[in-house]
Amino acid sequence: MAGRALKEKTKLYVCTEGKHCSARDADDVLKVLRKTIEKCELDKVLKAKKSDCLGLCKHGPVVSVDSHGVCYGGVTESDCLKIIERHVSRRKPIKRLAIKKHKKRK
Secondary structure, eight states: OOOTTOOSOEEEEEEOSSHHHHHTTHHHHHHHHHHHHHHTTOTTTEEEEEESOOSOGGGOSOEEEGGGTEEEOSOOGGGHHHHHHHHHTTOOOOTTTBOOOOOOOO
16 A cells, blocks of 8 residues: 555544444444554554544544544445545545534634
8 A cells, every 4th residue: 555654653543432423333443444454554554543432423433533633424434445545645634524623612
């Protein structure tokens, strides 16, 4: 896979504790992310981890890419490879999955 140039380990956090994410197969998404990372031999630059609720329940399952500041919602098992490829190659986030964060009003 192209893009093994990541210099720091990137963590992909999958919300598995929130009631919406867990009900929408977040555990399966986490398993597929981990298997795909291993299969692509990217375990030195990527790590998929469980996360508590990320507060984005209506978008579940949610995957947060920590070093890139991107959150994806409605992630399915078939999206996992695309997410990994996109962030290893340092291309722009996947628009159809990206969650837009709204600024809080004072």
